[in-house]
Amino acid sequence: MKNNAVILSINPLAHDTSAALMIDGEIGAACEQERYTKDKHSRKFPSDAVRSCLEIGKVGINDVCLLVVPYDIKLGVREHYLRNAMESDSRLDFLKNDVDKIKAMLDIEDTIRKKLKYSGDIEFVNHHMAHLASAYYTSGFSESLLVCYDGLGEVDTMSIAVGKGESITIKENDNKYPHSLGLLYAAITYYLGWKYASDEGIVMGLASYGNPHEIVPGSKYTYYEVFEKIISIEDEFTFRIDFPGWMNFYDSRSVWVGEKFINIFGPKREENDKLTQHHKNIAAALQKRIEYIVIGQLKAAKIKYNQNNLCISGGVGLNCSMNGEIASLKIFENIYIVPPSGDSGTNIGACFLGHKLIGNNILMKKRHDFYLGSRFNNNEIKIELDKFESDYEYSDSIDVDTAKLLSEGNIIGWFQGGSEFGPRALGNRSILTKPYPAEMKDYVNKRIKFREEFRPFAPAIMHEYHKDYFEINYESPHMLMAVKAKESKKNDISATVHVDGSARVQTVKKSNNVKFWKLINSFYKLTKVPVLLNTSFNVKGQPVVDSPKDAIETFYNTNLDFLVIGDYIVKK
DSSP states (O other): OOTTOEEEEEEOSSSSOEEEEEETTEEEEEEETHHHHOOTTOOSOOHHHHHHHHHHHTOOGGGOSEEEESSOHHHHIIIIIIIHHHHOHHHHHHHHHTHHHHHHHHTHHHHHHHHHTOOSEEEEOOHHHHHHHHHHHHHOOSEEEEEEEOSOSSSBSEEEEEEETTEEEEEEOOOBTTOOHHHHHHHHHHHTTSOTTTOHHHHHHHHTTOOTTSBOTTSSSBHHHHHHHHEEEEETTEEEEOTTTTBOTTTOTTTOBOHHHHHHHOSOOOTTSOOOHHHHHHHHHHHHHHHHHHHHHHHHHHHHHOOSEEEEESGGGGOHHHHHHHHHHTOSSEEEEOSSOSGGGHHHHHHHHHHHHTTOOOOOOBOOOOOOSOOOOHHHHHHHHHHTTOEEEEOSSHHHHHHHHHHTTOOEEEEOSSOOSSSSOOSSEEEEEOSOSTHHHHHIIIIIIOOOTTOOOEEEEEGGGHHHHBOOOSOOTTSOOEEEBOGGGGGGGGGGOOTTSEEEOEEEOTTTOHHHHHHHHHHHHHHSOOEEEEEESSOTTSOOOOSHHHHHHHHHHSOOSEEEETTEEEEO
16 A cells, blocks of 8 residues: 555536545545535535535645545546437537536546636546445455446446445446436436436325326326326336437426426425325326336346345435335345445545556455544634624533423424535534324424425434334445334334334444434433434525534524533533
């Protein structure tokens, strides 16, 4: 290994701009730009994310021996723009309208050097390979089937690979833009009145309220049968979306769905329009069709490549309901979903690929600690609390004192350690409360998070008890698997059980997050329930809080009862 090898990866393109830092073969920091500029799924150049990574790693930009970008710019321009423009008049308009964007892409190396004052080597690696690497090299497996489903990379929208030792070999990637599960989900998210590339999780939650087997009013087809027409299966590893009839995002950027879709389902729902059973059924049919296609491919890959482990990456990998369905089949001995499955996570994979590019070997081991972002000590927290003239007390038994407040029904902002890398709050930037009664969910949605009433919350459970409460055969440390709650335990955790009886479980080990585990354990000693309701410390439309200042402001601007930040308890 090159001594003191420092590798920086940045995702400066599209949404979820971000950065990650590797020192001597280990990820030392990973940060998302949105946490600093407060624009969710930020597209801004990740200068703040880079600065924070370097500060956490205690290195300077001149210490970086290689900078890696998880996107092959030239391949992307050739395949996404030039090749498509040669085959379609409508794509010529895309090319014309995106000239400035294309120029910015081709100039990205100069932009990186100028903004970061960086003069070292820069490498561009394949987007899907970075996704696959992010999951495989953090999984702890020495051999695994690897899958990536997303909107698109340079041109690929699905990749199936096999990891053996340090090697990753892509086996199947026949699905190319525009045939994309991620973009289909984005299109329906937009049609249903939410923001694409942002609110797909809302549609996933809504799907549980729908019935895909109802007949579409005015037609002879069920909702699911319509989606069979929209996206068909060509062979065991290839799916095709119908353009331009059912979907139209290939030809028209602002429309997304085609005339056939509008003719059978009606006009687009606007943000403030009433949400009807019709909309819920559309969401349910979409979810069921995505699950059917992915599970079919996984079954075929399991037989063809004879792998017992599965690693999931790509934006579609954030679909907890789909992951739960995969888990319920028990066709794999182990399943691992990388927490930042979206584009921010490609930085993790790019660091490992860069590590290999400079001639180093990768130590194959479990790397499940994704508390990789900003962190603050008690002194820094106290300075910020004093600026706000906060009413606070220091606690030398923060888990015991907080558990008592939670057992009394209080809702608490919990701010500890390093911030999580990825969209899920895993016990360091969380809003917590007791998991019962069921009405607690409605209160938190309406009065704290200011979001849709149907959206579920996750149970964070001590790992020691997860099989007592849930139908689960796998670890789920990163809240990325929705599984059935056991009937005998539903009343104990009713605020975390979704309408379909599922729960997006986070299994908490003492070895992974000792402070959060101690808190749940203290709550368990008081209530005999080893579970807390856990949701991200933010309100709808805003990124998860990152700094003490963010946490204090959110505390005062919401109906949170207490803020527990470091070893301080803040009240209003």
